[in-house]
Amino acid sequence: MKRVLILTIFLMLVAAAFSNLVVYSSVDEANARKILNAFVEETGVKVDFVFLSSGPALARIEAESNNPQADVWFGAPLENHIIAKERGLTQPYKTLSVYGVSPEFYDVEGYYHPIYMNPLGVGVNTSVIEQIKASVPETWEDLLDSSYRRMIQYPNPQSSGTAYSLITGLVKIYGEDGAFEYLKNLAPNIQTYTQSGTGPSKAVGPGQVALGIQFTPAFFQFMEQGYPVTVVFPKEGVPYEVASVSILKGARNLTDAQKLIDWVVSKAGQQQVVDQKTFFYPIRPDVDFGSLQPLSTINLVSVDPSWAAENKTRLIERWINEVLPY
Secondary structure: OHHHHHHHHHHHHHHHHOOOEEEEEOOOHHHHHHHHHHHHHHHOOOEEEEEOOHHHHHHHHHHOOOOOOOOEEEEEEHHHHHHHHHOOOEEOOOOHHHOOOOHHHOOOOOOOEEEEEEEEEEEEEHHHHHHOOOOOOOOOHHHHOHHHOOOEEEEOOOOOHHHHHHHHHHHHHHOHHHHHHHHHHHHHHEEEEEOOOOHHHHHHOOOOOOEEEEEOHHHHHHHHOOOOEEEEOOOOOEOEEEEEEEEEOOOOOHHHHHHHHHHHHOHHHHHHHHHOOOOOEOOOOOOOOOOOOOHHHOOEOOOOHHHHHHHHHHHHHHHHHHOOOO
């Protein structure tokens, strides 16, 4: 009888452990919590999430593929989800919520769906700009001005997907050779290549540098908090990221995983992305963008995510060999 009781308790504990939707989140922890808490509040689905940056998340998902420990991969740029799809790590789900969303943001087979998008921009500390007697830049070419010497930060593409998006965007604007020539010319103005994609904003906000290049949410957050920061979207055009979500193959909580997809792509879910002050851009045009600069005023440069995924190793190695030494 005792053995039966112990077995029953054990099975109940196991069932309870897998009753919550388990999410591996590559959205930064604070904003993931805001979005997922809104999902819980609106749907009643209970969620446990673990924060993992894009590379470690993909590696963990692959290592656990024979015994998945999570149901959903939430966040990371779209090209990472293409890789997960190609490696057979995710499963399709077609949601009606995609109606009204541009097809470039999601997989028509249903393997990945968009959460939000972010244009890459230049954060400017206007107080530092005044101190060094420089002008607020308007173009990529303006960043080459010697008045910004050692006053710019952008991430290192060896560790940051944000920096790789910068490279691919510049390739689209200048051509590959032109992009690397531009980055070599920019090198004398670089103070440091940060390990984190959001590292530049942490220096721009308090005035440790004049300019930082990254995706824009952290810059907008500094502006909201009253720091002397503004955001510039260079006129030649800027790349953007589409953070995506996929259901993992073998997900134990498939129904709740599908509910998350339905909700986050829906108008209600996208409005929460704005209202929770994540400073992420929604991927639906039918929501209120709040204080965010309208996308219609930004020259967005589209990069083929499949091409970006296929050429990632080669382009990063070229950056290491041709740009980093300067």
